[in-house]
Amino acid sequence: MLQGYQSWVFHSQPVILASSAVGGPFEAQGALADDFDILHDDIWLGQQSFEKAERLLLEQACDKAIEKAGKKKDDVNFLLSGDLMNQLISSSFTARTLSIPYLGLFGACSSSMEALALAAQLVDSNSAEMVLAATSSHNGAAEKQFRYPTEYGAQKPPTAQWTLTGAGAALVGREGEGPRVTSATIGKIVDMGLSDPFNMGAAMAPAAVDTIQAHCRDLNVDPYQYDLIATGDLGRVGYQIAKDLFNDHNFEIPQEKFADCGILVYTERQAVQAGASGCACSATVTFGHFLNRMRSGELKKILVVATGALLSPLSVQQKESIPCIAHAVSIEI
Amino acid sequence: MSNKMKKSLSPAQQKYQVFAKVREPSRPVLLNSFRAFIVGGIICTIGQAFQFIYMTFFNFTEVTASNPTVASLIIIATILTGFGVYDHISQYAGGGTIVPVTGFANTLVSAAIEHRSEGYLLGVGGNMFKIAGPVIAYGVVSAFVVTIVRFIIIELGGM
Numbered sequence: 001m002l003q004g005y006q007s008w009v010f011h012s013q014p015v016i017l018a019s020s021a022v023g024g025p026f027e028a029q030g031a032l033a034d035d036f037d038i039l040h041d042d043i044w045l046g047q048q049s050f051e052k053a054e055r056l057l058l059e060q061a062c063d064k065a066i067e068k069a070g071k072k073k074d075d076v077n078f079l080l081s082g083d084l085m086n087q088l089i090s091s092s093f094t095a096r097t098l099s100i101p102y103l104g105l106f107g108a109c110s111s112s113m114e115a116l117a118l119a120a121q122l123v124d125s126n127s128a129e130m131v132l133a134a135t136s137s138h139n140g141a142a143e144k145q146f147r148y149p150t151e152y153g154a155q156k157p158p159t160a161q162w163t164l165t166g167a168g169a170a171l172v173g174r175e176g177e178g179p180r181v182t183s184a185t186i187g188k189i190v191d192m193g194l195s196d197p198f199n200m201g202a203a204m205a206p207a208a209v210d211t212i213q214a215h216c217r218d219l220n221v222d223p224y225q226y227d228l229i230a231t232g233d234l235g236r237v238g239y240q241i242a243k244d245l246f247n248d249h250n251f252e253i254p255q256e257k258f259a260d261c262g263i264l265v266y267t268e269r270q271a272v273q274a275g276a277s278g279c280a281c282s283a284t285v286t287f288g289h290f291l292n293r294m295r296s297g298e299l300k301k302i303l304v305v306a307t308g309a310l311l312s313p314l315s316v317q318q319k320e321s322i323p324c325i326a327h328a329v330s331i332e333i
Numbered sequence: 334m335s336n337k338m339k340k341s342l343s344p345a346q347q348k349y350q351v352f353a354k355v356r357e358p359s360r361p362v363l364l365n366s367f368r369a370f371i372v373g374g375i376i377c378t379i380g381q382a383f384q385f386i387y388m389t390f391f392n393f394t395e396v397t398a399s400n401p402t403v404a405s406l407i408i409i410a411t412i413l414t415g416f417g418v419y420d421h422i423s424q425y426a427g428g429g430t431i432v433p434v435t436g437f438a439n440t441l442v443s444a445a446i447e448h449r450s451e452g453y454l455l456g457v458g459g460n461m462f463k464i465a466g467p468v469i470a471y472g473v474v475s476a477f478v479v480t481i482v483r484f485i486i487i488e489l490g491g492m
Contacts, residue, residue: 048450049450050450051450144447148443148464149443149444149446149447149448149463149464150420150443150447151414151415151417151419151420151439151442151443151446151447152420152439152440152443152444152447152464153414153419153420153422153423153424153430153431153436153439153443154423154431155365155423155424155426155427155428155431156424157360158358158359158360158361159357159358191346192345192346192349192350192353193341193342193343193346193347193349193350194350194353199357202353202356202357205353206349237356237357237358240356241352241353241356244352244356245352248352271424
């Protein structure tokens, strides 16, 4: 149900029956390796191309989530999936394998929460019994499409981010045990005129701030009511800017409860410049790490704000600025 | 920020860009330049060593030794790229590994490897010069311009 200007409240509180996170070798060395269900030691996953490897990651995440919930593919009404590849090939080819009625979503790295919000909305509005929300990204495939060949020796600036190799999925249903999706805020595009694809954190920070403030305004909640407010992939640069923007707006946000998935997922020793990014960044951290912490009772109420930079290689070359978006989903247990 | 860019930005955008700029870590230009100097210098020294070897142990003169020297550096860069090492050296060395001929080899080989999955013809063949292409195109154009300038100066009796 619409509340306020851009938020949905899910009165039936759809349940996340099960969730999964799949990662690559670099994620296996990361700070949250224990929260991944499957970790691969080969970036190619034994496939012929990075694109096929990404598809396999997504398929495994979907299968794992369905399996963990003790359900069958036929029980799932819809698959909502997004990725970074042109024409959403990873999602569409995965949907072909799963043969579940499918809607492809593109919100760049915000796709994870876009999918989860829509999945909850479908269940809440009685349009579905069970919906699978999934996203994936692959470092090699994303670098190839958006930047340079992976082995090309271009020096990255300290503001650059590392696209996470992995996939995350969450199975949302009407009844059952588990964390519940209670509300969502759909973000609007914020474009502050930044055009550097190696500095997406700074471009996305205002979008994250805008959505968090809209969420609190629409639902009339205080940031202090959350145990954790996590942005998707602002990285160290964008995270700091977001914190300072809240200060600048006189909007109080508890510092110790404000985190960023892109900073959490890797260790200090891993050379990822400002942090992680990619559709799978917020997906694996939320559907793996955060939900595990909720199930263990460590966290009761969280707000995940997945941020997306909606650029294309073409728009960057044509000197367009980067339109950014953020979608927030609140999860309670 | 250029004035043209500034004009197309709203006051709020301009204000934010200033706000964000001071919070972004800037590229460590001095350190990068120093590393580029050291690593670039090492590559040139290796090249020089090759030249001496070809001149001392094989039948090459100072002029003719340059061809096998360049070829040796290209082969080394190609192997390092193939084993996935070159990009890590480059992240450290920056311009030091891009400017020498090894960097040029890296652009070709990395693009060729990357697009192998799209086939030999359209994948490798079509994309091999994706990064190196502009260097060749503008290299030829600037060589042409320089030649014209030189020709005119000679014709005017300047040299």
